[in-house]
Amino acid sequence: MTSALETAPTSRQDLNQLVRLRQLLADTGADVRFDSGTRAAYASEASNYRQVPLCVVLPRTIDELVGAVRAANEAQAAVLPRGAGTSMCGQSVNTAVVLDHSMHLNSIVSIDRDRRLAIVEPGVVCDQLNTAAAHHGLAFGPDPATHSRCTLGGMIGNNSCGAHSVRAGKTAENVERLEVLTVDGERFWVGPTDDATYRSHLAAGGRRADIVRALKTLADDYADAIRTGFPTIKRRVSGYSLDQLLPENGFNISRAVVGSEGTCVTVLQAEMRLIERLPARVLVVYGFPDIYLAADAVPQLLPLGAVAMEGLDTGIIGGLRERGLALADIAELPEGSAWLMVEFGAATHAEALAAGERAQALAQDLPGTPTVRLCADEGLIKRLWSIRETGASATSMAINENAADPVVGWEDAAVEPAQLGAYLREFAALVERYGYVTNLYGHFGDGCVHARITFNLKTHEGIAQWRAFLTEAAHLVVRYGGSLSGEHGDGQAKGELLPIMYPPELIEAFRAFKRIWDPHGRMNPGKLIDAHRVDENLRLGPGYRRNTLATHFRYAGSDAPLAFARETERCIGMGKCRSLEGGAMCPSYRATREEAYSTRGRSRLLFEALSGDTLDDGWDNDALKDALDLCLACKSCKTECPTHVDMATYKSEYLAKYYTRNRRPLLDTLIGCLGEWLPHAARASRLFNGVMRNPLARSVAARVGFARSALFPEIAATTFRKTDTAARVLANTAPAPDTHTVLLWTDTFNSHFSPEVLESAVRVLEGAGFHVELLSKHICCGRPYYDAGMLEPAKRNLLDILDALDTVLARKIALVVLEPSCLSVFRDELRSLLPDDDRAQQLAALACTLGELLAKSGTAVPAHPQTEKAYLHGHCHQKACGGMGGETALFARLGIEAKLLLTGCCGMAGAYGYQAKTADVAATIGATEFKPHLDALPADACLITDGFSCRSQALKAGGRKALHLAQFLDPQRSS
Incomplete structure (x- = not known):
């Protein structure tokens, strides 16, 4: 019998139960959170649904997890074990005690090479x-598109598959045994029986x-x-896998x-099964006239033994x-x-290439006579796969904000590959009949x-x-002998x-x-079986209203007061910001494993603050403020997030609003x-530096929030404007014949x-044949304003900059910016804060890095003769607002091997x-x-990074002196 607490605490009895739940969970010693911020961050996933948890438990040990489940059961509360929250x-x-294993229960217990088995905790x-x-x-084997963040516990829960299931099968085929815990506290291992x-x-x-005996009776x-009612297709995921209990399948619990x-x-x-790794990969890509012909070709290609076979239509590519x-x-x-992407794997490159060449030769015999390309370069293969893995998410928001967004309301149905072409033609006709538009892709x-x-x-x-469409679509799949879900499960969307x-x-x-497992229906109620209606609990359903908000920035090309609410919808929950490796997003999540400190978590909190009912104090909510304070504003999400959530901008917008009401x-x-x-301060740099080193002064600084462990960087004894180099440049107003003029931004x-660094830049530019100019006075780009949410002075500062650069803009000369965080102001914030000022667009187009200018100028560039190889670290803003292409192209021109380090944020x-x-x-x-x-670099490696903060951190954290590109290219650089 279901307790009222398992839905929502509304009556006095429910509230009493909630108090009891709080007490029981506290006794477990686990990290238990009832605060509104945590509950808001966990209220949504990658689906259309939203349900606010009763609380969230982050157990540190298996024993704490066991205790939390037993406590919830004693309080008659619903329980939801949650993976990475990427379910669709x-x-x-659920309105339940949500168990998040990912923060702490993420150990690989053992790997047995001989038996090819690994024992893992659910958060791995x-x-x-x-x-x-x-x-x-x-x-x-299984590798869903979310492989960089999905947990094994979540994959087991959903029976996940992924692109390489052609070879590896679903998660079920890769599970040997499980240690399970029932809601009433029984704990034991199950497997083949x-x-x-x-x-x-x-x-x-x-x-x-009792459980095992009852399962045997059920079977x-x-x-x-x-035997007669289950589809026999490989990708049957819908419903419970009762077929595994049959004797012919080993009564595999x-x-x-x-x-x-x-x-x-x-x-x-x-205990998970492992397979032999195939390190050599070759990708064959076929280009078809339409997606149906691509599907028709699958049966002919399957006998070739590919490890992956993915289809992709023009909807995603066009988007x-x-x-x-x-x-x-x-x-x-x-x-x-x-397109049909067919990957072959082998132990050696020669074997993989031979398989790829056989597939390539088959192109002329396939339906539609597709074009074909064989890709053997590892980097290119990765790039092409990224289109498949993130393309759908990247196009998930309509460009026209009033148009319907493509959503996941009918996902991942599966049929026999031999039936795929015919099924897709009927499915597309059904979509068209209802007046919808779709893109099609999949395994x-x-x-x-x-x-x-x-x-x-x-x-x-x-x-x-x-609802009418879903009913027809479901009948269509069943008519083809297929499964409503071939990968993402049933949940509420299919239940x-x-x-x-299935028959009654x-x-x-x-x-x-x-x-048998859950007599009182407390485990994730309302999902899969006896599920909530498909149209209940919608996050953006009929009851949702976008709330207005006057903003400083312009979003998505619109200045409408609803634009920011639209931005809070941008996150679709696919969770790439929770990836632990690759790219730079999201550094605060990687450091803490806190959901609220991920880009997704912050997006959810902003959504709830603006439109939800969970954060009843809205913009003043402490959890929201804390989550945004911990954002580094690194801008990585702006480019690395498939939906381009721009948290750095949202943070500035939020802080500007927050401090209109708070001190x-x-x-x-x-x-x-x-x-x-x-x-x-620079006018008395010696005094200032001495004060900042003084213990008493540092103690006072700590009282206002300065970290005791931090040392403020020393102000130079002679700032750039006081150097002979600056004086000479300012005095030399007449360019030599046949020289190009550039303005060097003195950040x-x-x-x-x-x-x-600026002195080196002058020498490099002049050595490359440029006439260098400086503004007559120093102006800061204003980057620190954005970190503090001081957007009114930031906007005034930008107008001052544009006024100061009027003649520069009229002459259309390049503005060379050495500090990436300054460049990002000109390429990003400037255009968003002053979208109607034509000068903003002009300045954004003229601003460039030193590497970009030299790479495309064609002029001679001095380089240190003893350097054969350099290592580049990209500042986060540089990677997000233009990339490192100019720098790598420059090194290629110079004939110097440059390795772009796969570093994250410094x-x-x-x-x-x-800050403390x-x-x-x-x-x-x-x-x-x-x-x-x-640490992995050679001792004498030449490390180059343009960011001042990155160079500071390289010395502080890594013990390495890093050079700015200008210093590296400086002809006066010592050996």
């Missing part, structure tokens, strides 16, 4: 296991014996119905539990082109309007199709139409539709299966106004802390490393995302 069907949100990430297994020449194992279960007595009673979406048990540990995204990657695709080698469709879920009429796929007898068998701390004001007071950081991020509230996180980021890459 509603199964990882898929890529984490693969990295560890690779050291043994092994791999974990022969007679001896069955007897040992019964001998254990208690609930364990016997429903054996014929299961663990595999019957896989795909149960947390509705039956909590997984404590998992990327329309948004100006991944254009260089798209240009590598062969000509066509739909064609397994007959699994993903579709983002322009459903209107915001009106009652639109939802009625959606209501299961009676279309099997629906009752599903209910019996759940009751701004003194330290924040000092940080924001750095460009104003630093030139004055605040280099001017006052490292003037030698952790300093302006003042982030100096963020210094520890900054240190962790530096130690984990930056220092290991520096």
